[in-house]
Amino acid sequence: MTETQINSQKFQLRRKSLGSPTTRKPILISPKRKTLPLPIILRDGVDVTPKPLNPEIFTGGRERQLSVYDIGLERDRLETRASRSHSQSLNVFRTQSTVRFKPEYGKTRDDSNQYRGSVSQGSNFFDPIISDIEDEQASISNISVPLEPSKEIQEDRVKKIPSHISLILTETNTFFILDMPSCTAIKDTDEGNQVEEDNAQYEFLTEGKGKNRKTLSAEVQTFPIVMKTRSTFPEKVKTQTGTAFVSNWNMYDTYQATKETLTEESEESDEDSDFEYHKLDDLSSLDSYKLSADEKMMAKLMKNPRFLEAVCVIERLLANNCYNEEQKIFRALSVPDDFRENIEYKYKLRLLWTFSNDKTKGLSVNSVHWNPANKDICAVGYGKFYFHDNLPGLVMIWNIKNPVQPERNYSFDVPVTSVCFSSSNPILLAIGFYDGSIKVLNVVSRDIMIIGEKMPTYEPVWSVLWQYGRTERVHEELVGATFDDGRLCAYAVQRKLQEVKQMMRVAKADGKLKGYDVMKKCSNLTIPASRYSSALFARPHPVNNTVYFIGTNEGTIHKCSVNYLNQHLDIFLAHDGPVNQMKFSPFSNDIFATCGDDCSTRIWGEGISEPVLEFSLAMKSVEGFDWSPSHSTVIVTIQGTAIQIWDLQRKAYAPQSITESPTGSRNSVVQFTDSGRCLIVGDVDGYVHVFSLEDMPFPAFFQENLLFESIAKALVTNVDLLNKVKKLRRSETEEEPE
Template identity: 30%
Template sequence: MWNDVKHLQQQEQQQQQALDEASQSLENNAVNATESPPLNELENVNIFEQLPSQALATTPTPPSTSASLFMKIRLRESDDLLLFENNSYTVLRGTVATDAQEDDKRDDQLMMMDKEKHRKTNNVETQTVDAHYKTRAINTNHIEKSTVGTFVSNYTVHDTYTNLERTTQCIQIDYDDRHEQLDITTYTRADGCNDLSEELETSKSFQLSSMILQRVLAGNIFHVYQRRFRNMHTSKSLEPVVNYLYRLQFLYRYRYHETSGSAVSCMSWCPSNTDILAIGYGVFKCSACKEHERSAVCLWNIKNPVNPERCFKYTVPVTAVSFSHENSQMLAIGFYDGSIRIIDITMGDASNLVAISERKTSPSIEPVWQMKWIKSRNSDEELLTISQDGFVMLYTITSNTFLIGSRQIQIFLDETKTKTIQIPANRFAPLLTIEMHPIKANVYYVGTDEGIIHECSIYDSFQHKSFKQVHKHGIYSMQFSPWSPKIYLTCGFDWYIRIWIEDIEEPIIELRSGFEPIKCASWCPANSTIIACTTASSLNIWDIKTNCLLPAAVHRLSEWYGETNCSNSNNISNGNSTNITTELTICYFTGCGQSIAVGTDDGSAFVFALEDMPFSPHLQYDALEEAIMRSLVSKPELKRKIKQLGFLGY
């Protein structure tokens, strides 16, 4: 142990001796640094080459006395850094700026020397605040007030109340669906006073102010229904309990006193603003024309469900309306006498006429039942119409106020059904519906009163391409599925709704719920398997995914004039269970498919929201194809034909 301690002491002494020798060599190098080599030679010297090799070893060894260590420091001039700059604000005497400054200073001195305008000034620092100025939008005229006295005698008061009793009238109107009476007091102008009612009716500013005021007042009452129409309150897919009841929630009832008694013959939703609905009042295709029929086209808005925002009155019953897809302010109107009129709905007066048909270019004198806007070859819009006398007309808008009509085709009656007729009869088939092909822009389909669909082309004005017998009687509606360009439905007078595929001659699905004609049928844009149709007494909702024998829900007309409740499909009777003489005419879904509008033959139009409906499938076409294949379990041959066609979607 003593030997180990002694050995450690010897190592410490050796290390201390090595350090002393290294410090002495550094002092010698500092003395020799005065005789340094030139700068170019110093730059090429590597200090590590002059270090002893023992200094780079892992174990410390005392350096040799011949080693020379030195440090080189180079000082270079760097770029200037601007830390602070204070520019001079003085100018040379005799310049223009100096003269202006001296003039201002002289004026200040004269002002201070004047006794009457003496002002006390202090040189202090302050912080100014932002000055707020009035703008032209908020600036108003000065309100003048004055105190004025007057004198009223007993004779003046007596005469005033006597005139009120003479010019006051109390009337009673129906203000709800229960036909309850409401007393309203009206006042008329006394003798000798100017009547301003006619002047106010023609004033555009008054009409605009009245429309805005009615919207504000209606929003206080119907704000809950307006939010539901905009889909702000809908059922969520994550709710724990969901019941599919196919229920209708009543939102609005569009009714105008000047069109009361006229049937809702046609509807058209505005493509750019789905809040606006154009309704035509006149003659429906399933009813006869009355002698004194009230006719008008009203534009309804959900912001004011009480009164229409536009009302265009006509002497001839309206049978068809259609909004333009390119120019949403243009509305085409078809009449019972075969004439066509295109108006601009932004103009509320008589100057709204854009174009009208002429008799020399429009030979049809029968009712125009339906119209379609199509694109021409030069990308302009044209109007394709059908009429009762079998004419298919194409109207073009020109620079003047007259439409140029050209006859596309005239459909003849089926010869096999007219062989037994021994007297001269009409050779042309009445056309009731028209539908454009969703992909082929030049192909359209027309349905006749004989239950036949004719496939025609705009480029062939002499004959149709093909035809198909789809119903035994008249076809009232035809519509392609929004999810397939080859699947379409038809409904007619023979109580059936039939779903077809283009290349198959027999229907793939037949829907029937009673012994009443189907006046209108429509696909739901939100769900590919839901179809709505109207009969004379009810609105039926079908879901071909769940049941093709009975509708999922039947909503009777009698319920809408009281409480709108849904009757389950298990308690459906085939007959009409109401004594109300009013009948339904048409039904159309909104663009989103969450609401539906239904018309009646007494001039009322109901808007409902669809509640407790199945959620929209993620793959709409796959859900439709699955529902069709499931309904064809008992028809293997037809199912095989559909599979051979392959994919039928877009």
């Protein structure tokens, strides 16, 4: 290249760059990389040369507008290279476009015109640059200018993304999502006065004198509403008939698996909490806290209901090995041969087994009741409530399959006085307590599951029973309870026992009473502490559901009706002291017996004002008695430690046999089983003995006739009373066909 050509290029460059300041043309940015021609590839005469993928290799320039931000960045980069040689500056000047003048433009921006979107320089901008070029023209004439820029310059061309971007936020107009205007107004303002006027006008028209204003009925013709009928055809819903069979067992298995999972999780959480939380002042808690891993696992296993159920089954199997013959006798599977030789009637009692364990020792057996659905199960209530022995209460559910350990064990803080199973729902057990509270438990659960509860009062509960009565809703089975203050109340079974009504409250009897002829008492000038007698028991009539009897601690029996509240139909004196028990004969609805603390047992006829028969043996109170379900003339009584068997067919002045208690304790409860072959006796030390009756006479075919004949035989010397008994027999015979 000649010097003339170089000068011409200089002037051409000067001519292009020194444009008018008013002429703002876009600047062409030269390509960042020089593109070499690609070789052409032919295959079978077809051009298959691949097209370039990078758009930067095109030779054509791309047009963009420069900004002050770009010029400032380029100025900072070029200031770092101020010490470079003039040759390199010249090469850069020749190869770069007008963008390379941004540093110089930045330095002289105070003397030049203002930049507005494109490069427009004043006349003084290129003067120092041109002078430098003219001075060094000779030195660069022989220097070959490289066609490609250096690597550093190529890196400077790459535009970097700014690390910080400023955003300006401006406030917009306020808009409301929810607008609820107030319904109140401030008093003593225009709005408040208007509201008060409206309220006064409203009260005047609705409640004041304006309510009785003169009105006039008028008719008016309203504009008819034009209506059109429209109909459409919706798409038909596609249905498909499907069938499935699910048995009760499948449903049971499904829900049982879920229930067991939840039970295990709850048990694990309870057990963890039991071991984590403890009291330092509790010795048992310290002992449990010090348990080893094996002992904790054993304690966890003992709380598993499935494990307890398995243990119960194993105990039954083991008990069957020891009490197999006794269990057969109890279930009447092993009976003596009726055609055996040397038959003798000895009325003997054979001890089969005794229900007791360590927890029952020292507690008195207060009540025994057999389950009406399962005759192998009986509930026993324990508790001692004497003045010097006020011990906790206990309820145990015993099963003849396991005479050693109870099936259920419920502990209470208060002595238990009475228990009774429900007839309609045998899993419910009503329990009376000495503090006056009543609970209804579900015996299916091993833990205490309270179905209904009545809060305690001041007076003890002496007996509980289930009876049908009509409440406000339906005719349902109610829980009846007798209290020490003479009340008989009925409760509906709910979460909290709701008192339906107070059926009766027995008062002290005054004057001459019919019934047992007692000696005249001396006049008592003291004022009694209470006007009411203690209601010791309540017995429903076997035929008439509306009639029931209440025994008191004064020896009187009140005949009452559910239709007449707090009023008795009849009253008679049965004993000279508290009446302990009263039961109707299972073979006659007109014959019943009573026992009391006057050391005697009496047989009565309904409608007869005096006792039919009376028998006594020792000067001890008769704690209880029971009629035999298999022999109409056999009665069992308990006095002290003796168990007496009476047979009215044989003799009424002495028992047929007397059996002492195996433990030598005073007996408190006696009851036959439904078969009449076994007898259960409880004592004050917590033992419940199960006896079998052996060498008993054959049951009569006409049990009721035998009963009346035996009574008539004993009343041979009392003609008037005998005639009353015969009349009672005839009246009962006449009522039977109806």
